[in-house]
Structure formats: C-alpha cells, structure tokens
Amino acid sequence: MPITIEMPKLSDTMTEGTLLRWVKKVGESVAVGDVLAEVETDKATMEMEAFDEGTLSEVYVDEGQTVQVGQKLALLVGADEPKPSASKPPEPQKTSNTEKKAAQTRQPEPGPAAQTQKPAPAAQTDQPIPAESGARVKASPLARKVAADLGVELQNLPGSGPGGRIVRDDVLSAHENRPQTVGQSPKPVAATVASAPVSTQDTQISLSGMRRTIAARLLEAKTTIPHFYLQAEVDAEPLVQLRQQLNAANEAAGLPKFTVNDFILKATAVAATRVPKANASFSGDTIVQYGSVHLACAVAVDDGLVTPVIRDAQSKTLSQISAEIKDLASKARSKKLKPEQYQGGTMTVSNLGSYGVDQFFAIINPPQSLIVSVGAILKKPVVNAAGAIVPGQRIVLALSCDHRVVDGAIGAEFLAALKRLIETPALMLV
C-alpha cells in the first residue's frame, strides 16, 4: 500500500505550514525516523520525520509552498511495490483519504497543555475534530463535511442545532464572516480590515505564518476578552542592590549575570502561588485554576514575537529561571523552539524596559487571563518615609486581566504580592 504523507498538525494553533525544503528527493529510500522535509509553522521551523519506510515516490508540494494541515505532501511506496502509474496529484482538501492516519510524521513530545489533544488533520470526517479545550465538538455530519471542504474550524463555533450542535448553517455563516480563524493563506485574517491605499513607494509584505497567528490571536483576545488594567509604581532600589550583589558574586565565580527580568519572572511565579486565583483560564462553563505556574515570557524575534514557556516556574530557582529563559530566547530567535517549549503557558510577562518604555499594557495571550507588563527602572525623586525628597529607582508594573476570571480585587491582590516581592526580594526565598 502506498502511504500518503500529509501536512502534520505540529502545534495547537497550526492550520497551515510552509514546506521549506525537501530533505529527501523523489526516488530516495526512506527509513523510519529519517527527516523527510523541513516545515515552517506559525511558531517554529521543524523537521518532519518519516513514520514508515519505503521510497519517496511522489512529491505534491514544492519548496516554499504553504499548505493546509492535512493536505497531501508526498507519497511513499514500499520497496517491493511498483510505483503507481497515474501520477495525478490528489486534490487538496479532499477528505476521503485523510481519515487513515493523523499524520505521517513523528510528533514532538507534547507539553502538558498539549497532552489532552490528539494531533489530527483539520479536514477529517470520521473522528471528532479536537477542541482546543479537549472537549468533544458537537457538530452534525453534514456540518463536518462542509467545514472540511471550506476549511472552517469547528472548535469555537457556536451551534444552533439540537442541543447546541453545530449545523451546516453555522459553518456557512462562520465561513462568510470568518474573522478569527487562521485559515487559508489568501483569506484575510480579519473581515473588517480596512484596505490601505498602496502607492508605488509602499511595500506590501505578505503575511508569514507567525504574523497571521499574532494577528488572529490578538484580535481574538482584544475583542473577546473583557480586559481591565491595573498598575503600580514599585520601589526597585532593593532589587537593583540585590542584583548588584549577586552579579558581583557570579562574576567572581565565572557564572552568568542575572537580568532585571530574571527577578521579575521569579517574583511573578512566586506571586502566582500566593494568589492562585490569578493563575487561571476561562473555559466556557468552568474556570480552570492551574496547579502549576507555566510562565510565558514574550521574546521579540525577527518577524514578530513568541512566548516561550518556563514550566513549573514556581519551583525553580532564580538561576534555573535565568538559564532557561536565556536558552529559550535564543532558540526562539533561531526558530528552534519545540511546541512544548511555547505551548501551555498559564500567564505571561512582557518586558519592554530595555527599550526605555516606562509603562504599557500588553494584550492578554489567550487562553491565559493575565499578562504582566514591565517598564524600565527609572531614577526619579521620591518622598521617603521621613517626608524628604530623595533620589530613588522606580519601576512601573502593570497587569492586563481577563475580568471573567480575575476580578479587580484578585488582580489588585496579585499586583500587591508582586510589589511586595520586588520591594522585599528576600521574601522570594521563603
């Protein structure tokens, strides 16, 4: 039996991938585990490995081409099999054969957040399409077929059929005004984008997978999450002093230095354990309060940003956090992050202090419900306990919260905990 190789779903938000390079050429023999090709997803560049052995008989997608998850990429035939004579490439989006196997590639080990999800091509008919929350999607057989055909994702569609079932009309109306789904490349990411006038001096930049995801996710976040904002100016003096002491010691020992951000990350992780209600997600009928702090940290990369995740940050030391975020940031910049390294964050820290920004409010990264925005440490006059004006070092910390989960009081409690930890860093030890 020839085996069809399809575009695998390599991350929870991936709907399409770009085939960067065929590592194996037509006619070459392939062993299990061999790298077939390099694929660029919305998050990273990944190697696509073979699950079966045989000879690469046909290739349907050229290098540089972007295709939907589940679309056929290549055909592998067994060593003793004749090559199929008809070499007509199958039509994209046909669903009849996609039910055989999820993806002919080795999935990277999923991280905690991804463990509940089965990788599956978007266009499947026989199996339930996995919901982001891991719940069953109630959709009629016809709705599934139409959705597969039109490339509409069923996960977040409201259903108007019996018992809230998604029926054909729901899929059709979602298709007509598809604003949020990160869909096929020719479709705009937002229905309401005003078309900008383009003159000859202007450059039109086509959207990368990452840009597309950023556009869709943040539009979804800003339009569907009821954001509210809190901020506090914090005395950074103790932190600056502690950092100087530690860095001096580290330098003597030949160890890497700590950044201000390392302290903020550590403090955020500890604050989240002190106010566990802030470390939670809105999940339709329930609120999920997380047992661990998987702390995401926004990292600027060439074409946008990624948010690598420090897992179980609450139980890691400052040195561990520092080393880990350095490693993750460098991997992010070279697009080498694995899905488990950027999926499953429970809250995020975004720090623009190094750019001299004194304060800002970041957009929540769904399904999280809190993001900490960190400004620069500024020297300014402060009124001390004795009532005198003295020079001080101040930093502004701001929170953007999802009000469905985090009420004002909880957000304030979290910010207060964070402030206390920064102002009295010794508390992070206990």
Add this chain to the structure above:
Amino acid sequence: MKYDLVVVGGGPAGYVGAIRAAQLGKRVACVEKERAGGTCLNWGCIPTKSLLRNAELYQLLRHRASDLGFRFDNLGFDWPKIIARSRAVSDKLASGVEFLFKKHKIDYIKATASIPEPGHLACKGTDGKEQVLDADSILVATGATSRPMPGLPINGKTVIDSHYAMIIDPQPKRLLIIGAGAIGVEFAYFFNAFGTEVTLIEMLPNILPVEDTEISVALERALTKQGIKILTNSKVTETATTKDGVRLTVEAKQKQTLEADSALVAIGVSPLVPTGLSLKLDPKGFIQIDDRYQTNVPGVYAAGDIIGPPWLAHVAMWEAIQAVNGIFSAATPKRLKTFPGCTYCQPQVASVGLTERAAKEKGIKFKVGKFPFLANGKALAAGEPEGFVKLMFAEPYGEIIGAHIIGAEATELIAELGLAINLEATHEELEATIHAHPTLSEAVHEAVGNAYGLAIHI
C-alpha cells in the same frame, strides 16, 4: 390571583403548552370550550385511527383470508359498535389529558374565552358562569375547523365534514369525497373497506397533492385496485341536495353528474380566531406571529393550527413547547423546519423533508435511492409486499433531504429519517447503522445503499 400563563384551547398545542409551562413551575390555566384534547384527540387523528384499524382488519379478512389460510363463514361487522369503539378511545384519551392537567396543577376551565385586552380573558362557562382571568401571558391555541364549501352547507346527513363522517349511521351506500388530502384519502379507504361505493374527487393532478408525485401515483394505483373511484384534475362546479342524497356536477375534461347518499367535504380547514383583541391575521385569516410566537399584541402568543399550515397535531405540540419555552426564557424559540406527514390508509404513506418537486424547484442537485418492499424479507413474511422507500440525498455532501415511504407501517418507519434530517446525517451515517433483520426498516437501509450503488438485495 394572577396566572403566569393562560392557554386558550385544550388541543395538542394548548394542553401541551399548558403542561410545559407547569413543568417550568408556572401557574397555568387552560380554557377549553368542548373537551380536552381538541380536534386531534376527539374528532381527528385518534378516533379515525380507531376506525381505520377496523377497516384494515376487515379488508384483510375479506380479501386475503384464504391466502393467509383462514377459513370462516359469514364474516360481518357491527357498524354502531365500530363507531362506539372509536368514541370510547377518544373519551379515554380526553380523560387522560384532564388527568394530566390535575397532575400538573393546571386549572382546567370549561368555557368559551375571548380576550378583551392583553392580560385578561373573559370566560363564559358551559354552565353559564362568567369570570375574568388575569394572566401575564396568553397563548392562543384555538386551532381550526373544517373549511366549508360554498353552496354545500354541512347538514350532518347528506353533506358531512370529517366530524360527522366518523359517527355517520347508517353507513352510506354511496359516498362522494371532495378533496383528496390526508383526511379525504383516509375516509375513502375507511368507507370503501366496509363496502361503501366511494368516489374521491380532487382538483389537483394527484391525490395527496403535498406528497412526492411518485408516491401519490403509487397510492392512486393501490386505491383504485381496492375499488375506489378516483377523479383527479376534477372540479366540483354544481352542487345540489336531493330527496335522498346529494348530486354533484364534476368538471374534468368532460362534465359528469354524480349522485350519492352523502358528500364528505374535506377541502381544508379555517381558523378559529378568538374574539376580543384585533390580532393581526394573514390573508387566509390565520394569526400572524413573530420569531417568538408573539402576535402583534405584546403578551399574547399563538401556536398550533391557528398560526397556519401545516395543520398537524405533532407540529402544534412542538410549536407550543417552543412558544412556552420562549415566553419563560431568553432563548430564542425555534421555528418549524422539518416535520413528518402521515396518511393512514393502507398502504400507508409517510414522508419527511423535501419532495422531488420541491428539491428541483430549489435547484438542489440530489441522488435518489429506492427500495421496494417486494424485496424485503419481513414484508414478504408479513404478507405486505406493496410499496417502496424513496430517499433523496443532496450533492455533493450526501445529506438526506427527503424521505418518502408507501407501504405497511410507513408511518412508523419515518421517524428514523426525521431524526437523520434533524441531525443533518449523510448517507454514510445511515449506511453505517445496522438495521435489524428481518425488519421493514431494512428497506430504508437498502434505499440508502441504492442511491450509492451499494444495495445488496436489489
């Protein structure tokens, strides 16, 4: 004391709406001028099914006893007893509804109601007692009655409607039936089975004009074979009552005059709008409603036959539940889309979804699958090889859009297909579902296969 809801009418829409409101914990009254259960239960669906059961048994014994290996002398029937059984069934079910009212603590008020203003009902009891009920919401479920034919007033003897047809005694020797919808066809079958000479007159080209044409044609053939005279494309142009019967002039290609003991008028229904408020009506006189089943008067809702076709008890019940759910919750009630239609002559006719005509009019591309009961084991064993199943699947996705069955137990077989349409099933789900062997339902499964070249037994 103020009611959350007062329902006007105790038929399928009324009593079901009242019970649903009571289930939701509301204080409810139901005003009915005659008997709980309405037309359906007292003068429609239920008593006619009793009569038709007698008819099909008699028909079977009379014509097929020797095939089946039965032997007896002097097979006869007792006409008054047949009618009495039918009345007893109605009576039993009506008291069942009255019991349900009690169980749900619904005040059952036997009276004629009018709605002088929103929030109030003026009731005049059958005992002459008058009272005014206060209600936050009013559900009008007053239904419909037989539509009279101009120039041929009902007199209960020579000119009858369905109401009189189910209690007519003595049995007419010759009967003309005007209108070949479900009611006309069922009475044609009933009277013919007991030996009345029946002529069925229909203006449109086929009997059961709302059904798929192929089904209508098959039924015409079956009923003609049973001895019913069928005149389609025929219009009654003159009517007269004579000394001992009725005389109709019927125009088709040729004009002819027909005489009989009685004529049954079965040309549809007219609305029974309550007096008082001036509710907005459609051109045919049925109450117009919005998406929440509300009339033009806020707080006054309507459901069932009174809001127009299809005039079916099961549709009325469903609408009433939707309306009441909508009154007491923020959810938008659903409006009717797919419903089954059934005719209980033998062979039975049942359908759900689109006819081939309607699908073509809508420009839908579809595949048809058919399977005859002649090739179904259970049908042969039961001695019921007549009829077939016809299913329609839209292209390209193969969702089922119409199902049409003629044959024994067609009315019981149709439920599966209603579910399939409602859940937007495609041929694949039907094909993948095991249908027990031997059953008539295997014919449904095989008709699915037939549409896609997969039927085994044909």
